[in-house]
Amino acid sequence: MQTDKAVSVSKLSRHFGKFIAVDEISFEVDKGEIFGFLGANGAGKTTAIKMLCGLLKPTSGEATVAGFSINSDTSKIKKNIGYMSQKFSLYDDLTVKENIEFYGGIYGLSREKISDKTDQLISELNLDKMKNSLTRSLPLGWKQRLALSTSLLHDPSIIFLDEPTGGVDPISRRNFWRIIYEIASRGKTVFVTTHYMDEAEYCNRVSIMHKGKIIELGTPTGLKQKYNKTTMQDIFISIIGQN
Amino acid sequence: MKLKRIISIIIKEYTHIFRDWRSLLIIILMPVLMIILYGYAITLDMKNLTFAVIDDAKTPESRELIRGFTENRFFILKYTDIKRNEIESLFKKRYIQMALVIPEDFSESLFSNRITKVQLIVDAADSNVGTFINNYSNRVAQLFNEKLNNRSPGILGLEPRILYNPDMKSANFFVPGLVALILLLICSLLTSITITREKETGTLEQILVSPVNPIEIVVGKVIPYITLGFFNGIIIIIFARLLFKVPINGSLTLIAVLSLIYIFVALSFGLMISAVAKTQQIAMLATLMATVLPTIMLSGFIFPVASMPLPLQYISKAVPATYFLIIIRGIMLKGIGIAELWQHAAALSGIGILMLSMAIIRFKMTLE
Known part of the structure; x- marks a missing residue:
């Protein structure tokens, strides 16, 4: 199945016992788009993203990611997506180089490709001096950039970022977003969850999740006009406040 | 299953093991310390x-x-x-x-x-x-x-001939048992924390969004620890021989092969716990509880299985050490071979395969 949509979700739900974490959400993400997934903690963002990555089975509904169904084709999806979560730490006790080599290996890249990619990444990230030091000695901002780069090793067409900038200082966050733009400019789709409202401004389109449902979806400019507000922060507070 | 992905995991696990040389030292020295402590303390020999x-x-x-x-x-x-x-x-x-x-x-x-x-x-x-x-x-x-x-007529005198352990040294009985206990404990502890550690750090999630499947992860994690466990086994047997002069009457190769099976059982058991436990502490505690007690009390380590109440005898059949004790004592003291031991070896392999499958299934379930 080939579509021009990177992600297409229709009535997707996930229940944990009686608790409904994700409640019949539907939306589509275009190829090359930076799609923001906003919501307070516990709104169901992570559950939704996990289903799209094949880490969780949906209770009901359907979704396709890179053209493959999350109900039947998760192994194909996994080859075509990158994923990085806030919790994602590289292996602290491995060196920068060893981390890159490991992740290259589990994506089945050839040895030459891994060594090319390793050199390329290390020079892109200016990590030449650090390539043989343990990852735990890197500053957090660098670790996150390294993590992002490793999750792109296998050249996925869609990249899922689950609160990638949690706990990072504003300057590192800005740098991180520069990389996200750079990734999108290469035609990759970026699916990003965040609860920093200033980051929402950087997205092409955003959706706002509340109690398992998507309650608003549109471009930041469009939403500002609709709610007659100047920042995403104000929009978010007024929408969540109403509900 | 893709060999390349498994190899990547194996290399990574070895890197973890050798990088953390303090833990490695503990892993190697602990069995030595245990065999010295237990070997001298657990004795039924009456003296003085x-x-x-x-x-x-x-x-x-x-x-x-x-x-x-x-x-x-x-x-x-x-x-x-x-x-x-x-x-x-x-x-x-x-x-x-x-x-x-x-x-x-x-x-x-x-x-x-x-x-x-x-x-x-x-x-x-x-x-x-x-x-x-x-x-x-x-x-x-x-x-x-x-x-x-001076020889009053008609007094019955037994003339005993004591087989397999003529000096009736209790070390000859206990030290092979210690091999069983220590191997089980160390090997299952090793693997019980490997998956839980990755759960805690979040790296497991990262691996799981890759095309790697649970079987590859489990296999990739077992292999490095099999070699480590085997190395431990060799150390224990060398010390048993040097310190306690326990005889090795049977084939060393057979001991090696059957120990590998036993190590495989222990590692699979550890992985099973690892797939269930949420934190490393829980994993370690559960492993300690589930290995030490049954092995000491129910396997024939000290108390013969035959003199236990019937329900406990059935339970002892599920304890891997029950079979390995028969195997290792049989080879070391009686010098018997695979002809007499194949049933126990088969039972042990069965338990191992069962546990590994359960680990994989359980591991898959946590993803659902």
């Missing part, structure tokens, strides 16, 4: 039991009887010429385990062919010691009779 004698007869015959006790390494005569009322306090202070009271008319009674009674007081708080003293004293009395009556 102390006793007191009240010899009211003071005749050549009474001294002959006392010599019957002192002429070996089991008993040490600590008190003579004490008063009768001192005996109890000596027992209470744990100064003696036995007291012998020889009556004044001891020799006269013997020579007038009457039945002569000598009082033997035994501290049986430790029932093993009590039984041992009782048996040994009977033997002394029997020898004394034979010597005195």
Whole structure:
């Protein structure tokens, strides 16, 4: 199945016992788009993203990611997506180089490709001096950039970022977003969850999740006009406040 | 299953193991320490039991009887010429385990062919010691009779021939058992924390969004630890040989092969716990509880399985060490081969495969 949509979700739900974490959400993400997934903690963002990555089975509904169904084709999806979560730490006790080599290996890249990619990444990230030091000695901002780069090793067409900038200082966050733009400019789709409202401004389109449902979806400019507000922060507070 | 992905995981696990040299040192030294500690502490050999004698007869015959006790390494005569009322306090202070009271008319009674009674007081708080003293004293009395009556006709004498452990050294029984206990403990501990550690750090999630499947992860994690466990096994057996002079009558190759199977069982068990437990502490505690107790109590490590109540005998069949104990004692002490042991080896392999499958299934379930 080939579509021009990177992600297409229709009535997707996930229940944990009686608790409904994700409640019949539907939306589509275009190829090359930076799609923001906003919501307070516990709104169901992570559950939704996990289903799209094949880490969780949906209770009901359907979704396709890179053209493959999350109900039947998760192994194909996994080859075509990158994923990085806030919790994602590289292996602290491995060196920068060893981390890159490991992740290259589990994506089945050839040895030459891994060594090319390793050199390329290390020079892109200016990590030449650090390539043989343990990852735990890197500053957090660098670790996150390294993590992002490793999750792109296998050249996925869609990249899922689950609160990638949690706990990072504003300057590192800005740098991180520069990389996200750079990734999108290469035609990759970026699916990003965040609860920093200033980051929402950087997205092409955003959706706002509340109690398992998507309650608003549109471009930041469009939403500002609709709610007659100047920042995403104000929009978010007024929408969540109403509900 | 893709070999390349498994190899990547294997390389990564080895890097973890060798990078953390402190833990590696503990992994290697712990078995040595355990075998020294347990090997010397767990012994049922009776030695240096102390006793007191009240010899009211003071005749050549009474001294002959006392010599019957002192002429070996089991008993040490600590008190003579004490008063009768001192005996109890000596027992209470744990100064003696036995007291012998020889009556004044001891020799006269013997020579007038009457039945002569000598009082033997035994501290049986430790029932093993009590039984041992009782048996040994009977033997002394029997020898004394034979010597005195110079072959009275028609006395039955057993002539025992003790097989497989002629010196009846308890080390020969316990040390092979320790191999079973230590291997199980170390190997299952090793793997029980590997997956839980990755759960805690979040790297597991990162691996799971890759095309790697649970079987590849589990296989990739087992292989490095098999080599580590095997190395541990070799160390334990070398120490068993050097320190405790435990004989190895059978084939070393067979020990190696069957130990590998046993190590595989232990690692799979650890992985199973690892797939369920949420934190490393829980994983470690669960492993300790689930390995040490059943292995010591239910496998025949100390207490023979045959003398357990029936329900416990059934449970013991699910304890991997039950089979491995038979195997390792059989090879080391009796020198038997695969012809006699294949059933136990098969049972062990079965348990291992079952546990590994459960680990994989359980691991898949956590993803749902």
